[in-house]
Amino acid sequence: MANIAQLRPRSEAEMKKIWAVANQKGGVGKTTTTVTLAGQLAREGYNTLMIDLDPHGSLTTYFQLDPDTIDPSVYTLFKNKADRQPPDYGQVIHATAFEHLWLMPASTALATLDLQLGAKAGMGLVIAEAVNDLSEQFDYVLIDCPPMLGVLMVNALSACQQLLIPVQTEFLAIKGLERMLHTLTMITRSRGAPLPHLIVPTMFDRRIRASSEGLEMLQQRFADQLWSAVIPIDTQFREASTAAKPLSIWQPRSRGARAYATLVDDLLERPRSEHLIETLEGPVAV
Numbered sequence: 467m468a469n470i471a472q473l474r475p476r477s478e479a480e481m482k483k484i485w486a487v488a489n490q491k492g493g494v495g496k497t498t499t500t501v502t503l504a505g506q507l508a509r510e511g512y513n514t515l516m517i518d519l520d521p522h523g524s525l526t527t528y529f530q531l532d533p534d535t536i537d538p539s540v541y542t543l544f545k546n547k548a549d550r551q552p553p554d555y556g557q558v559i560h561a562t563a564f565e566h567l568w569l570m571p572a573s574t575a576l577a578t579l580d581l582q583l584g585a586k587a588g589m590g591l592v593i594a595e596a597v598n599d600l601s602e603q604f605d606y607v608l609i610d611c612p613p614m615l616g617v618l619m620v621n622a623l624s625a626c627q628q629l630l631i632p633v634q635t636e637f638l639a640i641k642g643l644e645r646m647l648h649t650l651t652m653i654t655r656s657r658g659a660p661l662p663h664l665i666v667p668t669m670f671d672r673r674i675r676a677s678s679e680g681l682e683m684l685q686q687r688f689a690d691q692l693w694s695a696v697i698p699i700d701t702q703f704r705e706a707s708t709a710a711k712p713l714s715i716w717q718p719r720s721r722g723a724r725a726y727a728t729l730v731d732d733l734l735e736r737p738r739s740e741h742l743i744e745t746l747e748g749p750v751a752v
Contacts, residue, residue, distance in 0.1 A: 518569070533573055665693060
C-alpha cells in the first residue's frame with residue numbers, strides 16, 4: 467500500500483490535471499489507453515494516479531491485484547461517504563512497481579453501488595472530492611470508467627477536466643460513440659459548463675478496408691472532436707498486459723507506445739515531432 471505522505475507537495479504552477487477515459491461500448495481500448503497514457507506521464511516524471519471505476523477491474527487486474535478480494539478499494543471511499551466516515555487514502559492507494567505511478571484499485575463490489583448506495587446524498591461527487599484532497603500529491607489523475615451510465619460514470623465525468631473517448635475504427639464502435647456523446651450532453655447540463663473531450667481512434671489497421679472506412683466515417687461526422695492521429699494495432703499491447711507493464715515504460719519505442727506519447731504531447735500542447743508514429747505503410751497521422 468502507498469505511503470502518499472512521501473510524495474512531495476506540488477505548487478500551484480504544477481496543478482494536476484484529471485483525465486477520464488470513457489465509452490459506453492466495451493472493447494475499444496479504455497484500459498489500454500489509461501495504462502499507456504499513465505505510464506508515459508510517469509516515465510516523464512509526473513506523479514500519476516490511476517483510478518479504476520470499472521467493476522470488472524481490468525485496470526486493477528493489469529497490475530496484478532484481484533478485484534474479487536481486494537479490500538480496501540475505491541469502493542471504500544463510497545462506503546465511507548455513505549457512513550459519514552473520513553477517507554483514508556493511504557489505505558486505498560497502492561504503489562505500483564513503477565516510479566511515479568500509483569493505483570486506486572476497483573473492487574467487484576462497485577457493481578452493487580447504484581443499488582446499495584446510489585441514492586444517498588453526495589454519491590455523485592466522491593471522486594471529485596478525492597482528487598481535490600489529493601491535488602498536492604499528484605500531477606495527473608487518470609480515471610478508467612465503466613462502460614455503462616450510472617453513479618460511477620457520473621463521478622468520473624463530474625471530477626474530470628478532460629474526457630478521452632477511445633473509439634475502435636469500425637462501424638459498431640462508432641454507433642456506440644453516439645450513446646457516449648448523448649451521455650456527455652446530459653452531464654454537461656448538470657455541470658453547467660462544457661467538458662473538453664477528444665475522440666481517440668484506436669485499433670487502427672491501414673491494411674483492413676473496414677478500419678480505413680471507419681476512420682473516414684469518424685472524420686466526416688466528428689471532425690471537430692476527433693484527434694488528428696490514430697492508435698495503431700500493435701500486438702505489443704497484449705504482451706505488455708501479460709507482463710503487467712505499461713507499454714510506454716516497457717517498450718517506449720513500439721508503435722503503440724509512440725502513438726500514445728504523441729497523444730500526451732497533444733494533450734499537453736507540446737511539439738510532437740519526436741514521436742513519429744509509423745505503420746507498415748508509413749505515418750498514421752491523419
